Amino acid sequence: MHIAIVGNIGAGKTTLAQKLAQHYKWALFEEAVDNNPYLKDFYDDMPRWAFHLQVFFLNSRFRQVQQIKHSEKSVVQDRTVYEDAYIFARNLYQSGMMSERDFENYFELYRSLVSLVTPPDLLIYLKADLPKLIEQIEKRNRAYESNISIQYLRSLNEQYENWISHYDLGKLLIIDVNKLDFVANPEDLGLIINKINLELFGLFR
Numbered sequence: 001m002h003i004a005i006v007g008n009i010g011a012g013k014t015t016l017a018q019k020l021a022q023h024y025k026w027a028l029f030e031e032a033v034d035n036n037p038y039l040k041d042f043y044d045d046m047p048r049w050a051f052h053l054q055v056f057f058l059n060s061r062f063r064q065v066q067q068i069k070h071s072e073k074s075v076v077q078d079r080t081v082y083e084d085a086y087i088f089a090r091n092l093y094q095s096g097m098m099s100e101r102d103f104e105n106y107f108e109l110y111r112s113l114v115s116l117v118t119p120p121d122l123l124i125y126l127k128a129d130l131p132k133l134i135e136q137i138e139k140r141n142r143a144y145e146s147n148i149s150i151q152y153l154r155s156l157n158e159q160y161e162n163w164i165s166h167y168d169l170g171k172l173l174i175i176d177v178n179k180l181d182f183v184a185n186p187e188d189l190g191l192i193i194n195k196i197n198l199e200l201f202g203l204f205r
């Protein structure tokens with residue numbers, strides 16, 4: 001079993017992924033954030049570092065997908081390779097922060113690699129409006145994310161809405177997290193787990 005959690009920056013992916021991994025006793029695959037050599041520089045100067053960062057994420061995500069494929073345990077994955085291409089890289093290109101030449105080069109590489117990727121059994125999209133994202137990014141308080149613009153988050157949310165409306169690689173569960181607090185309220189986590197059980201096993205537990 002392979003569940004992937006997708007959503008904008010600060011939507012709560014890592015927090016939910018950790019809770020689900022603990023609940024189901026499944027392996028957790030997190031994304032390369034703390035050991036990322038480009039992320040801080042990228043936030044300081046996006047056009048300068050866009051291509052480098054996308055290649056780094058693509059490679060680390062692809063390596064992770066290979067590990068998931070060979071994992072004997074069921075898996076919860078925090079963010080997918082699809083988001084790198086269809087959300088972040090596409091947004092950088094469309095907003096003029098990545099050149100057409102770099103985007104096409106990146107996308108050809110993505111196409112070659114993604115043909116080897118098995119989609120998750122269930123994709124969970126955490127949908128959050130801008131105030132919720134901003135509140136949670138501030139709560140997390142990563143120094144290099146302090147200058148993320150509202151426009152950047154808004155554009156990413158638009159990319160997510162577009163991508164999710166066309167997603168057809170497997171089962172999809174959309175969870176509106178605007179009014180959920182699965183950190184403080186166990187009932188909110190229970191609601192999400194019930195929805196997952198229904199999608200995956202066809203039952204309430």
Ligand SMILES: Nc1ncnc2c1ncn2[C@@H]1O[C@H](COP(=O)(O)OP(=O)(O)O)[C@@H](O)[C@H]1O
Pocket residue numbers: 007008009010011012013014015016136137139140177180181182183184
């Ligand atoms: N539904 C929620 N309600 C309240 N706080 C949340 C919720 N989801 C996440 N948080 C908090 O918001 C911050 C960012 O969450 P995180 O899981 O790191 O987001 P992401 O991985 O999507 O970027 C963390 O401090 C986390 O505890």
Ligand SMILES: Nc1ncnc2c1ncn2[C@H]1C[C@H](O)[C@@H](COP(=O)(O)O)O1
Pocket residue numbers: 007008009010011013014031033039053054057079083084085088089145
């Ligand atoms: N492909 C990506 N391009 C640009 N930035 C990315 C990409 N993947 C992740 N990120 C950034 C967004 C956040 O600042 C950190 C971690 O993501 P999060 O949504 O907080 O888990 O990396």
